[in-house]
Amino acid sequence: MTYIIAEPCVDVLDKACIEECPVDCIYEGNRMLYIHPDECVDCGACEPVCPVEAIFYEDDVPDQWKDYTNANYEFFEDLGSPGGASKVGKIDKDATFVIAQPPRGEGH
Structure with a gap:
């Protein structure tokens, strides 16, 4: 089990969670952030600092956002486990x- 970042993060990318993560397992894509399922230690430090409340324990993702669980895993299929987001920087994909999601936020 791991934590999942869901719809409220799309086109927001606040990154407060990245600063709080003790194991550097939150990666930046083009439109949202993703938590690496094999690198996450389930500490929960990211969840309370998210200003848009987009982070959920995998079993607690609201039904309307369940597709983000699969999206989180898919993001890492080709990437594998680099051993820390700071090593790779922003990843040019989602x-x-x-x-397929419509643009969100003020800039769209």
């Missing part, structure tokens, strides 16, 4: 489901 999960297919996220790409």
Whole structure:
């Protein structure tokens, strides 16, 4: 089990969670952030600092956002486990489901 970032993060990318994560397992895609399921230690430090309340324990993702669980896993299929987000920086991609979402936020 891991934590999942859901719809409220799309096109927001606040990154407060990245600063709080003790194991550097939150990666930045083009439109949202993703938590690496194999690198996350389930500490929960990211959840309370998210200003848009987008982070959920995998079993607690609201039904309307369940597709983000698969999107989170898909994001890492080709990437594997680099051993820390700071090593790779922003990754120029998103999960297919996220790409298909309409633009969100003030800048869109």
